[in-house]
Amino acid sequence: MNFSELDLHPLLARAVAERGYTTLTPVQEQTLAVTLRGRDAAVQSQTGTGKTAAFLITILEKFLREGARRRTTSLIIVPTRELAAQIEGEALLLNRYAGFTVGCLFGGVGYAGQESLLKKGLDIAVGTPGRLLDLADKGRLKLKDVGVLVIDEADRLFDMGFLPDIKRLLHKMPPRSVRQSMLFSATLNRISRDLAYEHLERPIYIELTPEQMTVDTVTQRLYRVKSHVKTNLLLGILKREKPRNALIFTNQRHNAERVAMRLERNGYRCRHLSGDLPQHQRQKVMDDFMAGKFPFLVATDVAARGLHIEGLEMVVNYDLPQDHENYVHRIGRTARAGACGQAVSFICEKFGRHLEAIESFIGQKIELVTPRMEDYETDRSVEFEERRPGLRERGRERSAGPGRGRASGRGR
Secondary structure (H helix, E strand, O other), rough: OOOHHHHOOOOHHHHHHHHOOEEEHHHHHHHHHHOOOOOOEEOOOOOOOOOOHHHHHHHHHHHHHHHOOOEEEEEEEEEEOOHHHHHHHHHHOOOOOOOOOEEEEEOOOOOOOHHHHHHHHEEEEEEOOOHHHHHHHHOOOOHHHHHEEEEHHHHHHOOOOOOHHHHHHHOOOOOOHHOEEEEEOOOOOHHHHHHHHHOOOOOOEEOOOHHOOOOEEEEEEEEEHHHHHHHHHHHHHHHHHHHOOOEEEEOOOOHHHHHHHHHHHOOOOOEEEOOOOHHHHHHHHHHHHOOOOOOOEOOOOHHOOOOOOOOOOOOEEEOOOOOOHHHHHHOOOOOOOOOOOEEEEEEEOOOOOHHHHHHHHHOOOOOOOOOOOOOOOOOHHHHHHOHHHHHHHHHHOOOOOOOHHHOOOOOO
């Protein structure tokens, strides 16, 4: 189905066309068929499937059609500042000709600028739960005016402990019967369904199968490798494949920093991203990566949630994710908008037990590759660690010395 068949308001249709949107994704087609009719929806969707455009088009179309009769605002609740900024950017593009006011409300920065935005009036507010509650308690954010509510990445909001805050926000809003509400989650688990049942008005449940959620244009490969030579194999793959950029996932924040350091010391421009970094620093790293200022980023799931990178060529699961749903979430960062991409995963003795659940969830076997000796590269960062023993003591993962991973073939 094409966007031209939706009969959108001319101002919105023009912005959608200029944004380059032509054919609806499955999530967009199924969601908009419900929400453009004013119905509530609870949608199972992964990052990269087009859900952001789906709920923004719903909001903008509703506001444009109401015109001077409109007396309400829209609120989009998200788990992180980074995701809020990305949604704001997309909203500004789609709102180009509509003329509504759009703004972000999140913590980690002062209140003055955001309070000024609210004083002038926001038609579409995107924010994180803690800051939204603070502004509402101060009387700056008028939750009683919310006529359209979006809860995005609900599963991650729950994982981060925001469920009580979300419920407090909901109780300050108009009844569900007089507002339109949409909930988006990577999985419609019990918590998501309970929240939808309690706070959405007779919602339509839209669920994609795991096969639909897996990006078809991603080439997936799995390498069986011992933990102590994973860095050697990563270096070999980067040398052989020569990706223009890559997002590398680890399960632990200390490992993200360590892998990034090793790549840097082997000549790859790289940074790391984890939840313990200050908010402003995380934002700077993400902005620089998305702008192409450095090609390789090592990140944990929490830090990289909602990250959207145009033209990402490769995703590497340095650590196989412990949550099978996160596998789909990770590899969906590449091969967006019909492009092709690669997903490389390492299965080691520490995280290998999670493979069965992943393959069962996506409904397919991932191609298993046995590394050859020539697939490994010497890790030159070991030279630094040998000169500074403290680095080795702080590391949780031991790296093979120069040539050892290649010569012994222990990654087989």
